[in-house]
Amino acid sequence: MAEDGEQARRQAQPQWPRELTLEAGFAVRRTPPVDHLPSEAHPRPDASRTGKHFPSTRPARELGRRPEPARSREEGDGAVESLESGRSWIPDEDREHLEIEDDVMESYRSTIPAADALLEAPEPEDFLPSPEQMLAINPDKPNGPDYGELRSLIDANHALTEKSREKRRAAQDREGDDAAPKVKIATAETQREYLSRGLGLLKRYMRESDLQLSLEDTDPQQFASWLLGLKPFLSRSTWRLYRASAIAIVQAIPSIYRDSAIAMLNADLKIGNDEGQSGKRNGEEEEVRAARRAKRIDHQHFQQLRKILLVTSRSPAQAWLRDWLRAGIHTGLRPVEWSLTTFERRPDRRFPNGRVWLHVVSAKATDGRATHRTLDLSNFSTEALEAVERMVNQSREWVLAGTWSQRQYDVSKLLRKLCKTLFPRMKKQYTLYSLRHQFIANMKTIYTREEVAAMVGHISLETQVEHYGKRRLAWDSRLITEVPMPVEEQVAQIKKRLELFDLRKIDRATKEAAKRGVDPDDFDGEDFSAGRR
Numbered sequence: 001m002a003e004d005g006e007q008a009r010r011q012a013q014p015q016w017p018r019e020l021t022l023e024a025g026f027a028v029r030r031t032p033p034v035d036h037l038p039s040e041a042h043p044r045p046d047a048s049r050t051g052k053h054f055p056s057t058r059p060a061r062e063l064g065r066r067p068e069p070a071r072s073r074e075e076g077d078g079a080v081e082s083l084e085s086g087r088s089w090i091p092d093e094d095r096e097h098l099e100i101e102d103d104v105m106e107s108y109r110s111t112i113p114a115a116d117a118l119l120e121a122p123e124p125e126d127f128l129p130s131p132e133q134m135l136a137i138n139p140d141k142p143n144g145p146d147y148g149e150l151r152s153l154i155d156a157n158h159a160l161t162e163k164s165r166e167k168r169r170a171a172q173d174r175e176g177d178d179a180a181p182k183v184k185i186a187t188a189e190t191q192r193e194y195l196s197r198g199l200g201l202l203k204r205y206m207r208e209s210d211l212q213l214s215l216e217d218t219d220p221q222q223f224a225s226w227l228l229g230l231k232p233f234l235s236r237s238t239w240r241l242y243r244a245s246a247i248a249i250v251q252a253i254p255s256i257y258r259d260s261a262i263a264m265l266n267a268d269l270k271i272g273n274d275e276g277q278s279g280k281r282n283g284e285e286e287e288v289r290a291a292r293r294a295k296r297i298d299h300q301h302f303q304q305l306r307k308i309l310l311v312t313s314r315s316p317a318q319a320w321l322r323d324w325l326r327a328g329i330h331t332g333l334r335p336v337e338w339s340l341t342t343f344e345r346r347p348d349r350r351f352p353n354g355r356v357w358l359h360v361v362s363a364k365a366t367d368g369r370a371t372h373r374t375l376d377l378s379n380f381s382t383e384a385l386e387a388v389e390r391m392v393n394q395s396r397e398w399v400l401a402g403t404w405s406q407r408q409y410d411v412s413k414l415l416r417k418l419c420k421t422l423f424p425r426m427k428k429q430y431t432l433y434s435l436r437h438q439f440i441a442n443m444k445t446i447y448t449r450e451e452v453a454a455m456v457g458h459i460s461l462e463t464q465v466e467h468y469g470k471r472r473l474a475w476d477s478r479l480i481t482e483v484p485m486p487v488e489e490q491v492a493q494i495k496k497r498l499e500l501f502d503l504r505k506i507d508r509a510t511k512e513a514a515k516r517g518v519d520p521d522d523f524d525g526e527d528f529s530a531g532r533r
Contacts, residue, residue, distance in 0.1 A: 142374055142487065145342045145359040154361075156399045157340055164405065191248065198249030201227065201242065220250045220261035225493065228264065229500035233508070263371040267362040267457075294428040295437045296473045301430070302329065302438075304422055305415075312418075317410040320394065324411055327391040328432065330384055330482040331375055332439030332456050333360060335432040338395040339404050351378045353385055358392070358484075360457065373457045376485035384482045408432075441474040443483075450495040451486045 147154075205226045206213060227246050231239055243265050250261050302325070309322045327333075333341070337360050346355040356377045377385060398404040412432055419430050436456070443452045474480075 139346065139348065139355070141489075142344050142355075142357040142359070142376075144374070145344070145361055145372055147361075150340075150342060150361065153340060153396060153399055156402070157404075160339075160399065160402060160404055163402075194245045194248035195252070197241070198245035198247075201246055202249055215252065216254055218253055218255070219257065220253050220255050221257045221264065223250065224261040224264040225497050226500055229497040229504065232501060233504060260371070263362065267371050292428050294426075294430050294434045296441060297329070297430055297434045297438045299475045299479050301423060305418060305430075308418060308422065315410075315414060317407075317414045320407065321411050321414050323387045323391045323394070324432065325435065326384060326387040328435030329439055330380070331358060331377075331388060331484060332436045332443070334436060335408060338391060339399050341392050341395065343389060343392055348378070353378070353380070353382060356380070356385060357487075358388065373454065373490055374487045375455055376487060379485065380482050438473070438475070441470060442480050444471045445474045445477065446480070446483060447486065450491050450498055453498065454486045454490040454494045455484060 202215075202218065202223060205211075205223050206218075209222075209226065224246065227242065230242070234242065247262055247265055250258055250265075255261075306322065306325060309318050309325075324338075327338075328335075340361045342359050342361065344357040344359060348355045358375045358377055359372050360374070361372045377388065380388070395404070398407045415432065416429060419426070423430075440452060440456055443455065447455075
C-alpha cells in the first residue's frame with residue numbers, strides 16, 4: 001500500500017518539459033510548487049504554445065527508467081538544468097550566473113540565476129552612448145563644423161557683407177551717379193537664359209565624361225567639380241555667367257546632393273577681397289598697388305617683425321598682428337577667411353594636444369548651403385596652436401561685434417608701418433596676404449600639388465604663377481617647424497578636379513601648337529606639365 005501511495009504521489013506531480021532549456025533556445029523558468037496541480041482554470045500548456053512536444057506522462061517504471069526521487073520546492077531551483085545534460089545539481093549559492101551576450105552590446109554577467117530566468121526577454125540596459133560620444137565614429141576623421149553653432153557667426157558675417165556693399169553703392173552715388181543704386185534682380189527672361197545655358201553645360205559635362213544619364217540620375221556634385229575644373233580657363237565675367245547658369249540647372253536636379261553642389265559653386269564668392277580694407281581710408285593711407293605687394297616673406301624678415309612687435313608698439317593691434325603672423329604663416333588662410341573659422345578638438349593620447357582640426361567655412365553660407373575645407377593641426381606645437389586658437393576666437397568676436405573690417409585694417413596698417421621702418425629699401429611691401437604665398441611655397445616642398453591645393457582651397461596653383469609662391473622661394477626645411485596635414489577625403493575630391501584640369505590644359509596646348517604649325521603628334525604635353533613639378 002505504501003508503495004502504491006508513493007507512485008500515486010509521483011503521478012500527481014506536474015510533468016514539465018525537460019527540453020525547455022537555454023540550449024534549446026528558451027529561457028528556463030522556476031519549477032512550480034508540488035501542490036500546484038493542473039486544473040480547468042490552469043490547464044497544462046500544449047505543444048503549440050511551448051514549441052516542444054511533452055514527454056510521456058506514464059510512470060517511469062512502465063518506461064523502463066529508474067524513478068527519480070521526489071524533490072521539494074527548494075530543490076527545484078537549479079535542478080532543472082541537469083535534467084537533459086545529466087550533470088549533478090549545484091546549490092544556488094555555489095552556481096555560476098548566466099553569461100548573457102547580445103549582438104549590439106558586450107557580454108556581461110547576469111545577476112539572475114539560471115533557474116530564475118524568465119521566458120520573457122529581460123529589460124534592456126541603457127547601453128547607448130551619449131550623442132556627443134556617437135559623433136566620433138572614426139577617431140582619425142573630423143566630424144566637420146557645427147553649422148547650428150555657427151549660425152550667429154554666419155548671419156553676422158552676411159550682415160557685414162551687405163553693409164560693405166551699401167558703402168560701395170553710396171560711394172558710387174557721391175562720384176556723380178544721381179540715380180538710385182541699382183540692385184541686380186534676375187528677370188524671368190534672364191532665368192530662362194540661365195537654364196538654357198546651364199543645360200548646355202550639363203550636356204557638355206556628360207559628353208566630356210562619357211556619360212549617358214537623365215537629368216534625374218545626374219550627380220550634381222560631380223557636375224560642380226567638373227565645372228570648377230573649367231574655371232581657371234575662364235575670365236571672371238564668363239565664370240560668373242557659368243556659375244549662375246550651373247546653379248539654375250542644379251536646382252532642377254532632384255538629388256539629395258543639390259545643396260552641397262550649390263555650396264561648392266558658391267564657395268569663392270567672397271574670396272576676391274583678399275587684401276581687405278588696405279585701400280585709402282579717410283585720406284590717410286595710400287593703397288598698396290598690386291605690383292608692389294610681395295608674394296613671399298623672407299624668414300629673417302619674419303623673425304624681425306615678431307621681435308619688434310614685443311618692444312615697439314603698445315597698440316592693441318600689436319597682439320593681433322603677432323598672432324596673425326604666426327597663425328597665417330602656419331595655415332595659409334586668406335585674410336578674409338579668418339572671419340568664419342572654427343576649431344574641432346578630440347582627446348587622443350598619440351598627440352600631446354589631442355586631435356585638432358581647423359575648419360574654414362565658405363562665406364556663402366547664409367541660405368543653409370555651405371562648404372568648408374579642413375586642416376589637421378594635431379602635429380602643431382602648443383605655442384603655435386594657441387596662436388591659431390586666439391586668432392579664431394578674436395576673429396569671431398570682431399565679426400559678432402561688427403568690427404571685422406576695421407580690425408583687419410588696423411592690423412594691416414600696423415604691418416605696413418613696421419615694414420617701412422625695418423625695410424625702407426624694399427621695393428615690394430609685405431601684406432597679410434604674403435603669409436599665404438609663403439605658406440604655399442613652403443608646403444610645395446613637403447606635399448603633392450593635390451594636397452597643397454586641398455589645404456589652401458584652390459583648384460590650381462600654377463594657373464597664375466605671379467599670384468602664388470614658387471617652390472624655389474620656400475624656406476629651408478629646418479625652418480618649417482609647423483606642418484598641418486590635409487584631409488584625405490578633400491584631397492581625393494580636389495584630385496578629380498585637377499585631373500580634368502590637366503586634360504583640358506593638354507587639349508588647349510595641343511590646339512595652340514597646331515596654330516604655330518607644330519605637328520600634334522610631336523606634342524607630348526611637357527610644356528605645361530613642367531610647371532607643376
